Each structure stands twice: as structure tokens, then as C-alpha cells.
Amino acid sequence: MARILVIGGGFFGMYLADHFARQGFSVRLVEKEDRFMSRASFVNQARVHNGYHYPRSVLTALRSRISFPRFVEEFRECVDAEFQMYYMIGRPLGKETGKQFAEFCSRIGGYCESAPERIRKLTNPSLIEACFSTVEYAFDSVKLCDLMKQRLGDSGVTVSLSTQAVSVAQEGDGLRIELSAGEDRETVNADHVYNCTYSRINQILESSSLPFVPLKHEMTEICLVEIPEALRKTGITVMCGPFFSVMPFPAAALHSFSHVRYTPHYEWSDGTGRDYKDSHAVHAQAPRHSAWNYMWKDAARYMPILGECQYRRSIWEVKTVLPPQRVRRFATNSLPSQLPSKRLSCDHGRQDRQCVRCYRGCG
Numbered sequence: 001m002a003r004i005l006v007i008g009g010g011f012f013g014m015y016l017a018d019h020f021a022r023q024g025f026s027v028r029l030v031e032k033e034d035r036f037m038s039r040a041s042f043v044n045q046a047r048v049h050n051g052y053h054y055p056r057s058v059l060t061a062l063r064s065r066i067s068f069p070r071f072v073e074e075f076r077e078c079v080d081a082e083f084q085m086y087y088m089i090g091r092p093l094g095k096e097t098g099k100q101f102a103e104f105c106s107r108i109g110g111y112c113e114s115a116p117e118r119i120r121k122l123t124n125p126s127l128i129e130a131c132f133s134t135v136e137y138a139f140d141s142v143k144l145c146d147l148m149k150q151r152l153g154d155s156g157v158t159v160s161l162s163t164q165a166v167s168v169a170q171e172g173d174g175l176r177i178e179l180s181a182g183e184d185r186e187t188v189n190a191d192h193v194y195n196c197t198y199s200r201i202n203q204i205l206e207s208s209s210l211p212f213v214p215l216k217h218e219m220t221e222i223c224l225v226e227i228p229e230a231l232r233k234t235g236i237t238v239m240c241g242p243f244f245s246v247m248p249f250p251a252a253a254l255h256s257f258s259h260v261r262y263t264p265h266y267e268w269s270d271g272t273g274r275d276y277k278d279s280h281a282v283h284a285q286a287p288r289h290s291a292w293n294y295m296w297k298d299a300a301r302y303m304p305i306l307g308e309c310q311y312r313r314s315i316w317e318v319k320t321v322l323p324p325q326r327v328r329r330f331a332t333n334s335l336p337s338q339l340p341s342k343r344l345s346c347d348h349g350r351q352d353r354q355c356v357r358c359y360r361g362c363g
């Protein structure tokens with residue numbers, strides 16, 4: 001029976017580990033932190049994407065549209081569907097018009113109707129050109145984590161928390177992995193290793209002397225707020241430019257507040273050797289000066305009622321992306337040939353698009 005090691009106990013790693021264990025493989029999952037899903041799988045907007053977010057990439061939008069019902073079906077008890085999501089079109093800085101957005105929704109088959117008068121009346125018409133009612137949900141990452149932990153137990157995955165994979169090397173027909181847990185060191189062997197460490201994918205590649213994935217990172221801040229009563233069962237996303245988004249964050253019974261301009265605080269790309277920065281170390285040392293004041297003041301220009309939001313706290317995480325110009329080249333030819341015996345795989349995608357290996361929908 002093939003032995004599989006999954007590195008990283010975020011949603012992707014947990015899902016993948018469970019998937020393989022259910023197919024009868026011997027699976028071990030190692031997670032650096034002392035609990036599962038505490039990093040990007042918790043610190044995000046919690047949006048179950050349904051395509052609307054990607055008017056300039058129909059392919060991505062359609063992938064989201066396909067995965068949305070599957071995710072909602074599989075994780076029904078972890079999904080908040082009890083709110084109304086409105087997509088609004090900002091101007092004059094918006095890159096799309098309301099007409100273009102409506103046409104895009106029609107192309108991808110996404111529900112999109114003019115928003116009710118009571119919502120439109122809350123907006124500043126000189127800055128919001130159009131408002132649409134759409135269908136989009138939020139996931140509860142705490143419930144998702146509990147469900148995944150239960151699944152891992154049921155499927156017999158061996159789990160090790162507070163355990164870090166340090167490096168991976170070829171050994172005979174298989175792979176040798178060095179693990180560290182505090183002062184303790186352990187060497188394990190596996191036939192396949194899945195690197196599900198999101199912002200730290202290159203950390204393992206770096207210490208294993210393997211070629212990098214060309215990743216870019218952003219230090220991001222999501223503000224958690226109490227929203228005015230009139231908007232309690234509401235999510236709002238203003239497209240398509242330097243605007244904001246506010247939507248339920250079920251794991252904290254608050255709303256998340258993010259802003260295209262102010263959520264990313266700074267960015268960097270992975271360099272090799274001495275230029276390489278461990279994203280978790282950057283995160284641990286990063287100064288945390290909230291941009292909340294900028295976010296709400298800007299948002300209140302578009303919807304004055306948002307000036308009444310009560311700030312509670314911020315959550316911070318490194319957001320990792322494959323720069324767009326690298327996606328095609330990287331996806332088509334680099335990965336398999338660069339990895340040893342094609343046995344070390346790097347998964348990188350969005351929660352709503354599910355796992356590379358399971359749903360084959362990831363970007």
C-alpha cells in the first residue's frame with residue numbers, strides 16, 4: 001500500500017489526506033501549528049465564490065460556478081446561505097459598467113437582478129452606478145475544521161500537530177522527509193508527498209534544494225466588524241477596482257471588511273537563497289497598524305450607512321498568489337518536470353475551487 005505524507009493541515013491538506021485515506025492509502029498529515037486550519041483557511045473573507053468576482057476571467061468564473069454547488073452540497077452544515085449578497089458597480093474608478101457586469105453574469109449563467117430600492121437608497125449614486133442581487137454564500141471555517149477533523153478520524157489518517165516538515169529528498173524509489181517537532185527530529189519515508197503549505201510552499205522546496213514556484217505574497221488585514229442592523233443579513237461587494245467588500249464571517253458571528261487598496265499592506269516575491277523570506281516569520285514579525293480608518297472612511301463615501309460599522313478586531317495573514325503572467329507557463333510545463341520523480345506535488349488554490357487532486361478545479 002502506497003504511503004502518503006501530506007504537509008500542511010489547512011483545509012486543502014485535510015481534504016486531500018482524507019480523500020487518500022478513503023481510497024485505502026496509508027496517510028499521515030503533519031501540521032506546523034498546534035491546531036488545524038488556523039492560518040489562511042481561517043483568515044480569509046469566507047466567500048464561497050460563485051463566479052461573480054471574476055468578470056475579467058470567464059474561465060475562473062465558470063470554474064467557481066461549477067464548484068459552488070458541489071461545495072455547498074458537501075459542506076452544507078458549514079455554509080451560511082441566510083444572507084443576500086449584493087454586487088455593486090463603482091464609478092468613476094470602476095473598470096466595468098453595470099451593463100457589462102450584467103452581461104457577464106448572463107454569460108456565466110449567474111443569477112443577477114437589479115437590487116431592491118431599499119438597498120439602492122443606501123448608496124451614493126454619484127459613486128455607485130448599479131446594484132445587483134446575486135447568489136453567493138459564506139463558509140464557517142470553525143465548523144469546516146470540526147467536520148474535517150471528524151472525517152480524518154473516521155478515515156484513519158495519522159495526524160501530527162506542532163510538527164513541521166523541514167525537507168524532502170529522493171531515497172531509492174521513494175522519498176525521505178525530515179520532520180521537526182520542537183527539539184525532536186524524525187525521519188519518515190513515503191511514496192508520495194503533497195506540499196499543502198500555501199504561503200510556505202517554497203520553504204520546503206528551498207530547504208530541499210528544489211526549484212521554486214514563482215509565488216508572490218501580500219501581508220493582508222481583514223477587519224471584523226459589527227454591521228448596522230439594516231445590513232445584518234447582507235453582503236456587499238463593490239466591483240471592479242479599488243473598492244471594498246463587507247460580508248458575513250460566520251466563524252466569528254461578525255462581518256469581514258476588506259478593501260482592495262487597504263487590505264494588502266505590503267508584498268514580496270519569493271527569491272532564492274538568502275533572498276528567501278519565510279512567510280510565517282514575516283507574518284510573526286510584521287508591524288500591525290490597522291488600516292481600518294482608511295477602509296471605513298472610503299466605504300462610507302459609497303454607502304454612508306457603513307460609517308456606522310463597529311470595529312472589533314483585525315485578523316492578519318499572508319495571501320499567496322501565482323502572478324497572472326506566470327500561471328499559464330507554470331501550469332503547462334514547469335511543475336511535473338521539475339519535481340523529483342513527479343512525487344512531490346504542490347497544491348495551491350482557493351477553498352471554493354476545492355482540491356487539485358479531488359475536484360481538479362484549482363487554478
Ligand SMILES: Cc1cc2nc3c(=O)[nH]c(=O)nc-3n(C[C@H](O)[C@H](O)[C@H](O)COP(=O)(O)OP(=O)(O)OC[C@H]3O[C@@H](n4cnc5c(N)ncnc54)[C@H](O)[C@@H]3O)c2cc1C
Nearest residue numbers: 008010011012032039040041044045047165198319351352
Ligand atoms: C486575505 C485573504 C482573503 C481570502 N479570501 C478568500 C475567500 O473569500 N474565499 C476563498 O475561497 N479563498 C479566499 N482566500 C484564499 C484561501 O484562504 C486559501 O486559498 C486557502 O485558505 C488555502 O488553504 P490551504 O490549506 O492551502 O492553506 P492554509 O490554511 O494556510 O494551510 C497551510 C498549512 O500548512 C502549514 N504549514 C506551513 N509550513 C509547514 C511545514 N513546513 N510543515 C507542516 N505544516 C506547515 C501551515 O501552518 C498551515 O496550517 C483568501 C486568502 C486571504 C489571505
